[in-house]
Amino acid sequence: MDSVTVVVIGGGATGTGILRDLSMRGVKTLLIERGDLASDASGRFHGLLHSGARYAVTDPRSAKECIEENAILRRIGKHCVEKTEGFFVRLEGDGEDYEGQWVAGCAAARIHAKRVDLKEARRLEPHLSRRAVSVFRVPDSAIDGFRLCWQNVASARRYGGEVRTYTEATGIERAGDRVVGVTVCDTLTGAVDSIGCDHVVNAAGSWVGRVASWAGIEVDVKPDRGVLIAFNHRFTNRVINRLRPPANGDIFVPHGPITVLGTTSSPVASADDNVPHVEEVLELLHNGTELFEDLPKYRILRAYAGARPLYSPGEGRAASRDFTILDHSTDGLRGLTSAAGGKLTSYRLMAEKTADVVCRELGVKAACRTAAEPMVEDPPRRLVTRARPFFPPYGLDLAASRLGAAFGPVVQGLQMHPEERRLICECEMVTLAEVESAAREPTTFNLGDIRRRTRMGMGTCQGAFCSLRAVGALVSHDLVADKDGKALIRDFLETRWKGIRPVLWGDQIREAEFQREVYAATLNLDGTAQR
Amino acid sequence: MKGYLYDSDRCMACTSCTVVCPVAAATREFLGPKMVGPALSRFRRPALAPDLAADLCSNCKNCDISCPSGVPISTLNMLSKAEYYRHHRHRLRDWVLSHGQLMGNLATPFVPLSNLAIANPISRTMLGAFGFAGRMPLPAYVRKTFRKQFRALRQQSFPQKVVFFPGCYIDFYDPGVGLDFVAVMQANEYEVVVPRGLGCCGTPMVANGFPGAAERAVRRNVRALQEWTDAGVPVVACCTSCSLTLKQEQQELFDVPGAAELAARVYDATEFLLELRDRGKLKTDLKQLSGRYLYHAPCHLRDQGIGRPGFEMLGSLPGLEISDADAGCCGLSGSYGFKGDRYEVAQAVGDALFKKVRASGADAVISECGTCRHQITVATGAKTLHPISVMRRAFE
Numbered sequence: 001m002d003s004v005t006v007v008v009i010g011g012g013a014t015g016t017g018i019l020r021d022l023s024m025r026g027v028k029t030l031l032i033e034r035g036d037l038a039s040d041a042s043g044r045f046h047g048l049l050h051s052g053a054r055y056a057v058t059d060p061r062s063a064k065e066c067i068e069e070n071a072i073l074r075r076i077g078k079h080c081v082e083k084t085e086g087f088f089v090r091l092e093g094d095g096e097d098y099e100g101q102w103v104a105g106c107a108a109a110r111i112h113a114k115r116v117d118l119k120e121a122r123r124l125e126p127h128l129s130r131r132a133v134s135v136f137r138v139p140d141s142a143i144d145g146f147r148l149c150w151q152n153v154a155s156a157r158r159y160g161g162e163v164r165t166y167t168e169a170t171g172i173e174r175a176g177d178r179v180v181g182v183t184v185c186d187t188l189t190g191a192v193d194s195i196g197c198d199h200v201v202n203a204a205g206s207w208v209g210r211v212a213s214w215a216g217i218e219v220d221v222k223p224d225r226g227v228l229i230a231f232n233h234r235f236t237n238r239v240i241n242r243l244r245p246p247a248n249g250d251i252f253v254p255h256g257p258i259t260v261l262g263t264t265s266s267p268v269a270s271a272d273d274n275v276p277h278v279e280e281v282l283e284l285l286h287n288g289t290e291l292f293e294d295l296p297k298y299r300i301l302r303a304y305a306g307a308r309p310l311y312s313p314g315e316g317r318a319a320s321r322d323f324t325i326l327d328h329s330t331d332g333l334r335g336l337t338s339a340a341g342g343k344l345t346s347y348r349l350m351a352e353k354t355a356d357v358v359c360r361e362l363g364v365k366a367a368c369r370t371a372a373e374p375m376v377e378d379p380p381r382r383l384v385t386r387a388r389p390f391f392p393p394y395g396l397d398l399a400a401s402r403l404g405a406a407f408g409p410v411v412q413g414l415q416m417h418p419e420e421r422r423l424i425c426e427c428e429m430v431t432l433a434e435v436e437s438a439a440r441e442p443t444t445f446n447l448g449d450i451r452r453r454t455r456m457g458m459g460t461c462q463g464a465f466c467s468l469r470a471v472g473a474l475v476s477h478d479l480v481a482d483k484d485g486k487a488l489i490r491d492f493l494e495t496r497w498k499g500i501r502p503v504l505w506g507d508q509i510r511e512a513e514f515q516r517e518v519y520a521a522t523l524n525l526d527g528t529a530q531r
Numbered sequence: 532m533k534g535y536l537y538d539s540d541r542c543m544a545c546t547s548c549t550v551v552c553p554v555a556a557a558t559r560e561f562l563g564p565k566m567v568g569p570a571l572s573r574f575r576r577p578a579l580a581p582d583l584a585a586d587l588c589s590n591c592k593n594c595d596i597s598c599p600s601g602v603p604i605s606t607l608n609m610l611s612k613a614e615y616y617r618h619h620r621h622r623l624r625d626w627v628l629s630h631g632q633l634m635g636n637l638a639t640p641f642v643p644l645s646n647l648a649i650a651n652p653i654s655r656t657m658l659g660a661f662g663f664a665g666r667m668p669l670p671a672y673v674r675k676t677f678r679k680q681f682r683a684l685r686q687q688s689f690p691q692k693v694v695f696f697p698g699c700y701i702d703f704y705d706p707g708v709g710l711d712f713v714a715v716m717q718a719n720e721y722e723v724v725v726p727r728g729l730g731c732c733g734t735p736m737v738a739n740g741f742p743g744a745a746e747r748a749v750r751r752n753v754r755a756l757q758e759w760t761d762a763g764v765p766v767v768a769c770c771t772s773c774s775l776t777l778k779q780e781q782q783e784l785f786d787v788p789g790a791a792e793l794a795a796r797v798y799d800a801t802e803f804l805l806e807l808r809d810r811g812k813l814k815t816d817l818k819q820l821s822g823r824y825l826y827h828a829p830c831h832l833r834d835q836g837i838g839r840p841g842f843e844m845l846g847s848l849p850g851l852e853i854s855d856a857d858a859g860c861c862g863l864s865g866s867y868g869f870k871g872d873r874y875e876v877a878q879a880v881g882d883a884l885f886k887k888v889r890a891s892g893a894d895a896v897i898s899e900c901g902t903c904r905h906q907i908t909v910a911t912g913a914k915t916l917h918p919i920s921v922m923r924r925a926f927e
């Protein structure tokens with residue numbers, strides 16, 4: 001049985017943020033996650049780092065919090081944040097009164113919202129609707145949830161923090177009124193174990209209530225489902241928000257080569273319910289078409305759904321997107337803290353407040369330093385220059401920012417072995433060296449893990465070429481010992497399918513059929529053809 | 532703005548285009564059409580600096596021919612090249628190679644001096660320094676351009692008219708082909724018109740990253756042809772790159788009013804004649820010919836999706852023996868193979884064709900495209916002809 005000071009349950013932005021915060025304060029912390037990092041809400045949202053402008057009218061407190069955190073993350077998270085800026089666009093027919101309230105709200109929250117001349121707005125975003133009547137620019141940005149979580153972990157590791165993925169918490173061990181450990185189960189092997197600790201942090205997002213219930217405590221967190229669509233192209237270079245009271249399908253966020261449209265909002269019984277439905281996709285398209293008239297012509301890559309954890313303390317108050325830190329010593333149990341609710345933009349603040357509570361109880365005096373220090377260092381300039389010839393155009397900067405500390409060794413490999421420069425994933429420009437580097441990580445178990453680290457398989461062909469190539473490379477380099485290559489491909493394609501099925505029309509149905517031809521008809525992956 | 536966004540969206544990454552791309556097969560330096568066209572187009576929007584990944588693309592359009600999704604890959608390539616040159620200076624050589632009309636107008640009055648100036652060993656070395664391929668001779672200018680000779684020609688007048696679009700190659704280097712076309716049409720009771728104001732079709736400018744000049748050329752041609760297209764008169768070219776540009780490429784690239792109406796009237800010469808033959812409008816008492824020929828289909832003919840009308844026509848002429856080389860691209864691609872840093876690639880691309888030509892023992896190689904013929908002659912020493920020149924012998 002291992003023993004640490006604090007166990008954090010949940011490998012989303014909040015959990016990894018807490019791991020980083022506590023580790024930087026010198027507290028020995030281990031994070032456990034039942035799947036891969038960011039495999040739930042933190043990887044299943046629109047990837048918008050709010051400026052707060054969206055809350056300027058409806059929730060001034062959140063607005064203020066967002067703009068402060070936005071500024072911090074743009075500083076410390078340079079390699080997971082793309083500083084795109086954002087537009088708020090009022091269309092013909094959208095209320096003018098709201099615009100006035102919104103401008104005032106932004107001013108009150110100290111969000112810099114500047115009116116953009118319509119002609120200039122069109123020049124900058126030529127695909128935007130002709131029906132735009134007012135445009136404002138705000139410091140919205142795009143943030144990559146997968147990278148955010150891994151970079152939090154990378155930073156935590158420098159201070160002794162540890163992480164175990166595919167490790168599910170199954171219970172909380174107590175001695176009298178104290179927490180003394182958690183029981184865990186390895187989700188890949190089924191092995192059970194327990195980890196001793198002085199404190200447990202419950203950062204399980206939508207599952208916070210379930211974890212608390214193991215200690216006999218009730219925490220009312222309700223999952224709220226949001227569906228999103230990823231498009232094949234970057235048709236906007238800025239985050240585009242509709243300037244009207246927040247509604248479904250009125251945010252577009254560019255991420256590298258793609259654009260994400262979101263989101264819907266509906267209560268669900270279980271946060272595990274993350275398969276999008278066609279009707280939800282159609283509703284998003286319908287609303288989104290008002291901001292981008294050509295939207296129905298753009299190719300959809302996939303749709304996905306995630307659940308926001310909404311916390312409603314007791315009766316009579318509406319569930320909010322704010323976060324709340326619950327110190328359960330008030331419930332008669334010492335050593336358990338729950339971080340309930342919250343949104344990604346303010347995850348760092350939520351982690352700070354949680355760590356404050358934990359440190360107070362542990363008697364640790366160190367102050368929070370997460371806002372001051374970048375999560376990953378910039379790669380040295382000389383290394384970047386040396387690496388340029390090894391990558392296709394645009395590939396270098398993408399690789400440098402997604403690889404973090406692994407960039408140096410990967411460049412080394414590319415220099416020594418030119419064959420490593422070959423692209424495994426052409427759609428997202430991922431080299432063989434990167435795939436191998438991700439595969440060598442002890443936290444990598446399948447192609448999905450490689451995908452989240454590298455973006456392999458996230459582009460146009462949705463895994464049609466890269467899954468086969470990646471498995472081939474991994475098998476021939478002995479990087480998947482004791483694993484069945486066929487099963488790896490099948491599992492990978494199966495998860496890709498989940499997102500393709502709700503958008504199976506237009507160009508994407510041709511793509512899917514092509515993929516089926518390759519894997520089923522040619523390679524007989526489904527085993528239909530018998531000897 | 533044209534629909535490039537959805538065009539590259541149609542790509543399903545099947546890689547057929549990369550498999551057939553002759554340049555990708557010849558050099559690993561070229562990422563291939565899938566990457567350079569639709570795949571990189573996804574990254575170009577967010578990027579601040581344009582790339583030159585498409586520079587090795589010869590605009591031969593084999594990728595477009597193979598694409599099952601109708602992605603105008605070569606046009607995406609030309610656009611990205613153009614974007615690059617909006618921010619960077621062109622090489623003088625590329626300017627010279629893409630402004631054949633202007634160069635021709637300057638050089639023709641001084642033939643044979645101007646040819647000597649190009650062909651003598653000293654200036655060839657100098658040309659090499661400017662980036663021309665020393666080993667690839669430029670075609671020689673003729674003393675009298677096609678248009679000059681045409682004006683001196685006395686045609687018999689017929690009610691049926693056809694407009695001839697000469698293009699630079701026939702005008703400045705190979706006027707005989709144009710005269711042969713006129714003769715064939717006259718024999719079939721058509722009067723040939725060459726309106727004033729026609730010039731370069733624009734494709735060399737497109738291929739060398741001068742889209743502005745190309746668009747001006749398109750506008751000028753559309754204007755010069757307007758009265759004839761309005762009257763429903765067919766427009767015919769003997770150069771397959773000209774006919775392809777007039778039919779298709781200019782429409783993919785520019786929004787010129789009247790261009791679509793023009794495109795609908797344009798024929799390649801062999802296509803036009805085959806159609807007349809099928810409608811029973813061609814003379815049938817043909818002269819007996821003889822000879823054994825090898826046929827090479829230019830890429831820009833194959834991209835038109837009209838089959839091989841020249842090959843079909845010649846096959847039906849009495850006494851001719853003709854076989855299809857079916858050996859892909861010749862490698863020259865208009866101006867590409869004249870460039871010093873492209874010469875090796877261009878030769879490697881054409882190698883399969885050269886081998887076929889040498890092994891064939893044919894009396895001559897037949898091909899519609901002037902630069903294909905030039906490349907074949909330089910590489911193999913074989914005699915080359917445009918199909919219309921062979922047809923002239925049968926019809927007259």
Ligand code: SF4
Nearest residue numbers: 552588589591592594
């Ligand atoms: S036009 Fe020719 S050279 Fe260019 S990408 Fe297409 S096939 Fe290759």
Ligand code: SF4
Nearest residue numbers: 542543545546548598
């Ligand atoms: S042939 Fe067409 S669909 Fe296939 S990869 Fe090339 S551009 Fe894409």
